[in-house]
Amino acid sequence: MAANPQPRVKRPHGDAVNLSHGSGGKAMRDLIEGLILPALGASSTTPLEDQARIDVPEIVGNGGRIAFTTDSYVVDPLSFPGGDIGTLAINGTVNDLAVGGARPTVLSCSLILEEGLPFAILEKMMCSMARAAQAAGVRIVTGDTKVVPRGSADKLFINTAGIGIIPKDVNLEIARIRPGDQLLLNGHLGDHGAAILKARGDLALDADVQSDCQPLHRIIAALLAAAPGTRCIRDVTRGGLATVLNEFAQGAGVGMRIVEDSIPVRPAVRGICEVLGLDPLYLANEGKLLAVVPAEEAGAALEALRACPEGTNAEIIGEVLPNPPGRVVLSSHFGGERIVDMLVGEQLPRIC
Amino acid sequence: MRYVDEFRDPKKASILVEDIHRLVQHVPQARNRPLQLMEFCGGHTHTIFKYGIEQMLPESVELVHGPGCPVCVLPMGRVDDCVAIAECPGVIFTTFGDAMRVPGSRKSLLQAKATGADVRMVYSPLDALAIARDNPDREVVFFGLGFETTMPATALTILAAERQRVANFSVFCNHITTLPTIKAILDSSDMELDGFLGPGHVSMVIGTHPYHFIAGHYHKPVVIAGFEPLDILQSLWMLLKQLAERRCVVENQYARIVPEAGNIQALDAIQQVFEIREYFEWRGLGSIDHSGVRIRDCFAGYDAERRFAVPNLSIADPKACQCGEVLKGVIKPWECKVFGRACTPETPLGSLMVSSEGACAAYFNYGKISAEIPAATEEVF
Numbered sequence: 001m002a003a004n005p006q007p008r009v010k011r012p013h014g015d016a017v018n019l020s021h022g023s024g025g026k027a028m029r030d031l032i033e034g035l036i037l038p039a040l041g042a043s044s045t046t047p048l049e050d051q052a053r054i055d056v057p058e059i060v061g062n063g064g065r066i067a068f069t070t071d072s073y074v075v076d077p078l079s080f081p082g083g084d085i086g087t088l089a090i091n092g093t094v095n096d097l098a099v100g101g102a103r104p105t106v107l108s109c110s111l112i113l114e115e116g117l118p119f120a121i122l123e124k125m126m127c128s129m130a131r132a133a134q135a136a137g138v139r140i141v142t143g144d145t146k147v148v149p150r151g152s153a154d155k156l157f158i159n160t161a162g163i164g165i166i167p168k169d170v171n172l173e174i175a176r177i178r179p180g181d182q183l184l185l186n187g188h189l190g191d192h193g194a195a196i197l198k199a200r201g202d203l204a205l206d207a208d209v210q211s212d213c214q215p216l217h218r219i220i221a222a223l224l225a226a227a228p229g230t231r232c233i234r235d236v237t238r239g240g241l242a243t244v245l246n247e248f249a250q251g252a253g254v255g256m257r258i259v260e261d262s263i264p265v266r267p268a269v270r271g272i273c274e275v276l277g278l279d280p281l282y283l284a285n286e287g288k289l290l291a292v293v294p295a296e297e298a299g300a301a302l303e304a305l306r307a308c309p310e311g312t313n314a315e316i317i318g319e320v321l322p323n324p325p326g327r328v329v330l331s332s333h334f335g336g337e338r339i340v341d342m343l344v345g346e347q348l349p350r351i352c
Numbered sequence: 353m354r355y356v357d358e359f360r361d362p363k364k365a366s367i368l369v370e371d372i373h374r375l376v377q378h379v380p381q382a383r384n385r386p387l388q389l390m391e392f393c394g395g396h397t398h399t400i401f402k403y404g405i406e407q408m409l410p411e412s413v414e415l416v417h418g419p420g421c422p423v424c425v426l427p428m429g430r431v432d433d434c435v436a437i438a439e440c441p442g443v444i445f446t447t448f449g450d451a452m453r454v455p456g457s458r459k460s461l462l463q464a465k466a467t468g469a470d471v472r473m474v475y476s477p478l479d480a481l482a483i484a485r486d487n488p489d490r491e492v493v494f495f496g497l498g499f500e501t502t503m504p505a506t507a508l509t510i511l512a513a514e515r516q517r518v519a520n521f522s523v524f525c526n527h528i529t530t531l532p533t534i535k536a537i538l539d540s541s542d543m544e545l546d547g548f549l550g551p552g553h554v555s556m557v558i559g560t561h562p563y564h565f566i567a568g569h570y571h572k573p574v575v576i577a578g579f580e581p582l583d584i585l586q587s588l589w590m591l592l593k594q595l596a597e598r599r600c601v602v603e604n605q606y607a608r609i610v611p612e613a614g615n616i617q618a619l620d621a622i623q624q625v626f627e628i629r630e631y632f633e634w635r636g637l638g639s640i641d642h643s644g645v646r647i648r649d650c651f652a653g654y655d656a657e658r659r660f661a662v663p664n665l666s667i668a669d670p671k672a673c674q675c676g677e678v679l680k681g682v683i684k685p686w687e688c689k690v691f692g693r694a695c696t697p698e699t700p701l702g703s704l705m706v707s708s709e710g711a712c713a714a715y716f717n718y719g720k721i722s723a724e725i726p727a728a729t730e731e732v733f
Binding site for chain 1: 360369401404407408716
């Protein structure tokens with residue numbers, strides 16, 4: 001598409017998305033220019049090219065590297081306590097970049113809209129994206145819009161891809177994990193998973209829980225400054241802490257021991273888990289990270305995490321052991337020990 | 353959390369564990385072989401593994417994980433029946449979550465959902481009734497499953513459906529009863545059990561009197577146990593005390609929940625709606641007389657077995673699976689020929705690997721940290 005010399009903002013007709021908004025024609029242009037771009041905070045005079053062109057002179061020649069990631073967001077419901085699909089689509093991709101030590105810079109935004117999606121909802125989600133992008137300091141520079149017939153998608157799916165810049169001396173890899181390293185978590189587990197369960201509304205839960213959806217690149221920068229020997233970091237999302245620990249243990253061929261009493265879980269989340277027979281170790285999070293840090297830097301790392309608003313409840317939750325290789329063991333509050341395995345399928349509530 | 357954390361106090365646990373270690377030395381049966389104590393209920397199995405209780409016990413005490421997980425003992429043919437009903441045009445099939453992964457001979461309910469059947473997870477049969485009210489042009493079927501614990505809720509929902517004149521609702525009844533199954537285990541020739549942890553939730557409904565035949569006729573002590581880790585430890589201590597003192601009675605550790613006479617209203621609802629089946633097939637245990645219930649004729653309109661053409665075939669368990677021996681405590685889960693190889697929580701062959709309350713899944717997920725998965729595997733089918 002050629003650059004449009006004149007501002008031409010036109011609200012789309014009607015109240016809801018229909019198939020013509022995905023046709024590639026005038027209706028689609030009205031939707032993008034009249035609703036999506038303004039909501040995202042982009043000017044309607046922004047040239048709508050097929051690609052974004054980004055200058056990266058600071059990368060060339062200084063030894064840094066580009067981090068590139070993509071993720072799709074299909075959450076149901078679209079809004080939940082503490083966030084919505086728009087904030088997830090920004091923070092999720094920002095965090096995927098940040099845990100590799102990258103400074104997130106630009107994002108793409110690809111929308112799949114179900115015919116019948118009210119414009120009001122779409123606009124609300126786009127505004128959330130814009131706010132989240134601004135808060136995280138990233139720009140949405142390119143995108144795509146498709147409309148699918150009613151029933152072919154669930155209201156709104158968002159894909160975001162992101163590019164970040166990894167500074168020259170940062171190298172976070174699972175293979176660097178060593179026995180003796182400490183495991184650090186930046187706060188309460190399971191808030192997002194519990195908030196989604198509550199928002200689905202079919203459990204009549206009356207618990208005060210909010211999603212922890214937040215960008216993690218600033219706290220990671222603080223962590224790396226305080227503990228430059230940090231081995232690796234992972235954001236704790238679907239599959240929960242148990243899954244990340246198992247990936248670390250298997251990837252590095254080491255054992256992991258976590259201590260139940262050290263793992264922060266809010267009483268409301270514990271309560272939901274007790275009622276439904278779920279385990280907070282497997283609940284999803286959207287603003288939590290697990291960092292593996294050499295023992296000699298663990299104190300400084302913990303202090304740095306706790307000094308950030310994203311990590312006030314950070315804790316050292318366990319350590320890396322030579323054995324058993326590839327396995328995660330939990331020392332329970334009760335005095336016993338058990339294996340913590342990866343999640344199989346999804347957590348299904350027990351019958352009784 | 354109030355009323356929960358009190359039952360997870362590590363100091364009290366260590367005192368109880370010390371007492372158990374001391375007490376077991378006075379149990380005559382423990383001198384020649386390990387004591388075999390069965391927890392019948394899957395909820396107990398789950399707690400035992402989640403808190404690592406087995407590792408706190410003396411080696412002379414072995415826990416045998418009984419058939420008390422309704423999902424685990426569901427025969428494959430009944431899952432096939434569920435899938436057949438769920439795939440009927442216009443049906444919304446509703447089920448508890450953990451029943452969705454139980455393998456049938458062709459597919460599970462989860463796989464049926466993926467291929468187009470409208471299968472929905474509910475937390476109570478009343479949720480299924482609400483779906484029926486909201487979808488008057490569809491047939492809504494609830495998968496009634498479980499012991500006396502869940503039976504009253506199903507019965508009350510059928511009574512509510514009748515009262516509210518909801519005609520598009522029915523129940524595929526697979527409810528089972530505890531006592532004939534315990535009796536079948538006690539009558540088994542290879543049985544070596546020394547005592548029972550009685551099922552707490554079932555006892556909340558039926559009370560403690562129905563277990564007296566275990567102590568009276570079979571001379572095995574019974575302690576009705578709660579589900580928190582301290583409940584389990586205290587119940588084990590009570591069992592050992594009976595054995596040490598050569599006593600054999602039914603004791604109620606879970607008295608804060610379980611009334612001696614049970615719950616009269618719940619029993620009344622069960623009595624109104626259900627009647628005993630002549631026999632019911634259990635996965636791994638075969639057919640057990642009078643161990644299941646069906647919906648009475650006067651509620652025939654709410655009986656999915658009468659409203660739908662169900663295949664009702666008996667499907668043999670995979671021959672390499674040794675669920676029956678595991679359920680009776682004859683072998684440990686990891687001694688089964690297919691444990692951890694052909695049979696895992698991701699691809700369960702035996703039903704004990706399906707639910708987190710199943711002994712095999714519990715061992716696989718939480719397992720004995722030092723237990724090795726056997727290298728040998730045999731033909732599965």
